[in-house]
Amino acid sequence: MxxxxxxxxxxxxxxxxxxxxxxxxxxxxxxxxxxxxxxxxxxxxxxxxxxxxxxxxxxxxxxxxxxxxxxxxxxxxxxxxxxxxxxxxxxxxxxxxxxxxxxxxxxxxxxxxxxxxxxxxxxxxxxxxxxxxxxxxxxxxxxxxxxxxxxxxxxxxxxxxxxxxxxxxxxxxxxxxxxxxxxxxxxxxxxxxxxxxxxxxxxxxxFIFGPPIHDVSGGAEKLNTSLSIFWGLLHGSKSESDLLTPGGSLxxxxxxxxxxxxxxxxxxxxxxxxxxxSGPFTFQDIADAVHGDAQGLVPEEWKRATPIGKPGKGKEVVQNSLxxxxxxxxxxxKYKSIPTIVLDTVAALKDYEERKWKPYPSDKVLAL
Structure with missing residues (x-):
């Protein structure tokens, strides 16, 4: 066709x-x-x-x-x-x-x-x-x-x-x-x-990550499955030992x-x-992007809740890939890098939380 x-x-x-x-x-x-x-x-x-x-x-x-x-x-x-x-x-x-x-x-x-x-x-x-x-x-x-x-x-x-x-x-x-x-x-x-x-x-x-623009108004419990896992990492759901396990590809x-x-x-x-x-990932790679944030995008309380693990070791995990x-x-x-995916997702979730989970993403989220 x-x-x-x-x-x-x-x-x-x-x-x-x-x-x-x-x-x-x-x-x-x-x-x-x-x-x-x-x-x-x-x-x-x-x-x-x-x-x-x-x-x-x-x-x-x-x-x-x-x-x-x-x-x-x-x-x-x-x-x-x-x-x-x-x-x-x-x-x-x-x-x-x-x-x-x-x-x-x-x-x-x-x-x-x-x-x-x-x-x-x-x-x-x-x-x-x-x-x-x-x-x-x-x-x-x-x-x-x-x-x-x-x-x-x-x-x-x-x-x-x-x-x-x-x-x-x-x-x-x-x-x-x-x-x-x-x-x-x-x-x-x-x-x-x-x-x-x-x-x-x-x-x-x-596995799909990235900023949400669908209706998540009402709170983090409205997030879809993959973003719920991401949100959980930023709020203490993962331990140090969880970070260096296979995550799959994203x-x-x-x-x-x-x-x-x-x-x-x-x-x-x-x-x-x-x-x-964009390639294989571990939650160590996501944690590295969170703690490596040089733009001040990640709230300090989210950083404190995210384990540091062993920075840079995520690529050593043996796992299947796509x-x-x-x-x-x-x-x-042209695939976005893991740090870009992570920080854009953080920026969107932070925007929603600052606006008390009111409906509709802000223009800055739509522009990401």
Missing amino acids: PAIQSGKVLVTGASGYAGAWLCLALLRQGFSVRGTVRSTEKGRYLEQLFQSQQQQFAKDKFEFVIAEDLEKEGAFDQAVVGVDAVFHSGSPFHYDAKGQALTKLVHPAVNGTKNVLNSIHSHGTSVKRVIIFSSFAAIVEVSKPVPTVFNEESWNETHAKESAEKGEDQDPLAAYRASKTLAERAAWAFVEEKKVPWDLVTVNPP VDVRDVAETHVQALRHAQAGGQRYAPT DGSKTAEQLGI
Whole structure:
């Protein structure tokens, strides 16, 4: 399919951590965006958020539609009408699923993906490309020896097989990983079986950090899963011994959003998987960035609560990693460094706390 440089696109899960940044990145690059949200309140939040960026795009470039239940058949039928591309980012990421692994994680991810694709197949006559927000969880195969460098050719089959064996009783973390493999496999199978007139791309990021712009008003307990872990580090949740354990790989939420946009704008992206990453990390690396802050961004009380550990030793931890070179080379993504990711995230969280967690990020956060 040809590259798509303009037009109207659909973003499912638009009110989420990465979804909000994706909508903003698309709007800033001239696209009209329709976002699906679970409530009018979430849609109004996004409208107000994007209106604060009036200097970047016209007021009528963003609209929202309600899709309360991702698993409900036909939930996206109207949403896909008249758009040139679809970004599917609506999928659960949490570990609150003890005894309900299928109900809370696997089925919403798989059925939500199938629902979107069925709606596109039946009603999305103008759609040329579908980009699915998958995960590194669909790539990393735990049966491989450590350290292994994973790339887009790899698939996590272990947790998918375990899901079939354990069902609702699968460990929530393993079930989340299974859900990403099963949902992405379902998408690729759909394309093959239906012989669709559009092409598919998946984006498979690892652990995501970076400043939030979605609705976290009300307090730190409103933060999404990854930012809750980050917030916890700054407030004493980690000990010295926690810092030099494998953390996995990480990427900035803004780089994830840009990867999605560029996957739309590059013709050769069709049929590809992309795994954007700034590289492997440990919480020692994050602590080093916190204590190495020379700009006065980190509040002193946050520094005191963050263990110092053994500065500079994070790179010595043996762990698996993700190769992000394909995304950088084919899509032109320039990854943010770990210190930049950490300090920008700190700046945003500090801004929210200083404003007593009132809704909407400040202009300085949007400018990061």
